[in-house]
Structures are given as C-alpha cells and as structure tokens.
Amino acid sequence: MKTIIGRTAAAALLSLALASAAGAQEQGAGGGNAGGEHETATVHYPIEHPKHVDWTFAGPFGSFDPAQLQRGFQVYREVCSACHSMNMVAFRTLASTAGPHFSADAVKALAAEYQINDGPDANGDMFQRPGTPADHLPPPYPNEQASRAANGGAYPPDLSLIAKARTVERGFPAFVFDMFTLYQEAGPNYIYSLLTGYRDPPAGVEVRPGQYYNPYFVSGPALAMPPPLSDGQVTFAQNQDEDPANDVPETVDQYAKDVVSFLMWAAEPHMVERKSMGFAVMVFLIVFGALVYYTKRKVWATIEH
Numbered sequence: 001m002k003t004i005i006g007r008t009a010a011a012a013l014l015s016l017a018l019a020s021a022a023g024a025q026e027q028g029a030g031g032g033n034a035g036g037e038h039e040t041a042t043v044h045y046p047i048e049h050p051k052h053v054d055w056t057f058a059g060p061f062g063s064f065d066p067a068q069l070q071r072g073f074q075v076y077r078e079v080c081s082a083c084h085s086m087n088m089v090a091f092r093t094l095a096s097t098a099g100p101h102f103s104a105d106a107v108k109a110l111a112a113e114y115q116i117n118d119g120p121d122a123n124g125d126m127f128q129r130p131g132t133p134a135d136h137l138p139p140p141y142p143n144e145q146a147s148r149a150a151n152g153g154a155y156p157p158d159l160s161l162i163a164k165a166r167t168v169e170r171g172f173p174a175f176v177f178d179m180f181t182l183y184q185e186a187g188p189n190y191i192y193s194l195l196t197g198y199r200d201p202p203a204g205v206e207v208r209p210g211q212y213y214n215p216y217f218v219s220g221p222a223l224a225m226p227p228p229l230s231d232g233q234v235t236f237a238q239n240q241d242e243d244p245a246n247d248v249p250e251t252v253d254q255y256a257k258d259v260v261s262f263l264m265w266a267a268e269p270h271m272v273e274r275k276s277m278g279f280a281v282m283v284f285l286i287v288f289g290a291l292v293y294y295t296k297r298k299v300w301a302t303i304e305h
C-alpha cells in the first residue's frame with residue numbers, strides 16, 4: 001500500500017516538473033520572438049488607488065445632504081447629461097426628502113423643461129411632449145449605436161447605478177475593517193478620483209488620439225471620456241440668491257464631490273432608510289438577546305443540574 005502511494009506521488013511530482021519545464025521553454029521561445037517585450041512588468045490597473053473622501057453618507061449614521069444633491073444634479077444636468085443617460089431616475093424622485101428634496105413645484109417645472117419621446121399615437125407616429133414628474137430623465141442619444149458614433153466608438157455608460165457598479169478592491173487588511181465601519185464608498189471614491197485624476201501622461205506612455213490619460217481608470221491607462229469638469233464651469237443655483245459668505249466653491253473638486261453624491265443617491269435612494277432600519281434591528285436584537293438570556297436563567301434556576 002505504502003509503495004503504491006509513494007509511486008503515485010512520485011509520478012505526480014514528475015509530471016508537474018515536466019509540465020513546468022515545458023511552460024518555461026514556451027515562454028522562453030515567445031519572449032525571444034517578441035524581442036525583449038517580456039522585460040516590461042505587467043501593469044495592474046488602476047495605476048493609482050482611489051483617493052479617500054469623507055462623504056456625508058458614510059458610516060452607519062450617514063445621510064445625504066439635500067443641498068449637495070441639488071448641486072450634484074445641476075452638475076449632471078449641465079455637464080454629464082450631454083453624453084450619459086440616467087434612465088432609471090424619474091423626475092418625481094428628485095423631491096424625495098431623503099434625497100435632493102426639491103419642492104413638488106420645482107420638480108414639475110423642471111420636468112416640463114424637457115421634451116419626452118412618446119407614442120405611438122393613433123396614426124402610429126411617435127411624438128414629443130413636455131415632461132411630467134412621472135417621466136424618467138431622457139437620454140442624450142436615441143440608442144447605443146448613436147452614442148458610440150458620437151464618442152469615438154466608446155459607450156458612455158448609463159449613470160443610474162454606476163456608483164454601485166464600479167469599485168476597486170481594497171485588499172487585506174482593509175476589507176476586514178470595512179465590515180465593521182460598513183464601508184460602501186469604494187464606488188464614490190473611485191468616480192471622484194476618476195473625475196479629478198486626469199493629467200498629462202508620464203514620459204514613455206503613449207496615449208492614442210481620442211484617449212485621455214487617467215491613472216485612476218480601472219481598465220487601462222487611458223479612457224475615451226475627455227476631462228469633463230473644469231473650474232467655474234457650473235454656476236451653482238444655490239450661490240445665486242444667498243449670502244456670498246455661504247457660497248460653495250465652483251471648482252472641479254467640489255463639482256466632483258457633489259455629482260458623485262448625487263450618483264450615490266441615485267444608485268441607492270433608500271440608503272438612509274436602510275441604515276436606520278438596520279440600527280433599530282441591531283438594538284432590538286441586543287435587547288431581545290438579553291431577555292432570552294435572563295429567561296433561560298430563570299427557567300433553569302430551580303432545576304438541579
């Protein structure tokens with residue numbers, strides 16, 4: 001019995017050794033043909049880890065700042081909506097008290113500023129009509145092909161869920177602590193870093209025309225989105241009618257924070273509710289656990305064991 005096991009083990013080891021030797025040979029041949037290409041180490045993307053932002057919605061008691069979400073919506077509307085749709089967001093949700101908290105009248109007026117494609121009518125034709133609060137934000141392009149054609153072949157993704165759809169893994173040991181701090185800001189940190197992270201490519205890195213170098217992009221050194229934000233580009237409605245002392249800076253950094261907060265709200269409009277429900281459930285479980293423990297002590301107190 002012993003010898004049989006010994007032999008199989010030896011055979012397995014031998015075949016492993018042979019296989020790896022063959023692999024090494026293949027690699028050697030490939031490297032030779034490519035003329036020194038194997039000297040450049042594999043780069044892992046993103047080149048830089050996302051920056052950390054202190055979001056108002058972070059942690060177990062975090063919530064959204066309505067004024068910030070209103071500014072974020074303005075940035076989306078005036079800048080990002082030229083290329084990106086947000087198909088899942090209905091105008092009426094912009095009145096949510098846990099969200100941007102626009103007044104019902106403001107939402108109605110806002111929706112009416114958009115033309116919505118509707119139909120078909122009795123003749124089978126599509127037609128345009130002013131929007132209502134029940135409509136969803138209309139897309140900038142009629143279909144994906146049109147948006148690719150306008151963006152050099154790249155598809156600007158729908159932003160409704162993007163804050164939850166993109167993350168960069170944080171690795172050990174961060175992910176252990178993240179369980180306790182309820183860390184869910186990987187998406188927002190990533191998008192913020194992307195929006196504020198454009199720079200000139202370092203020497204030796206070539207970027208194709210129509211691509212823009214950004215070390216925070218998850219799938220390569222450059223992407224097809226030109227830097228969308230610049231200082232002073234959006235004049236915040238909030239800065240118009242209030243005391244100038246309360247003015248919010250009109251900078252790339254502020255625009256990015258505001259629009260990303262808005263995207264996070266859009267991706268999870270019930271986050272505040274979920275967190276407060278979670279807290280209530282934890283308090284309940286602790287009290288209930290204590291009650292069960294003392295009941296058990298009482299029940300077993302007079303029983304010999």
Ligand code: HEC
Pocket residue numbers: 075076079080081082083084151154155156157162166191194195217218222223224225226228229259
């Ligand atoms: C001129 C058109 C244009 C504008 C304006 C624009 N984008 Fe983009 N965006 C793109 C394109 C094109 C892509 C796809 C890039 C690629 O995959 O190479 C993209 C990709 C993205 C991505 C996904 C990146 C990833 O990891 O895949 C995010 C997030 C994003 N844009 C956010 C925004 C935000 C927020 C704004 C407004 C501040 C904005 N974009 C404005 C064209 C635009």
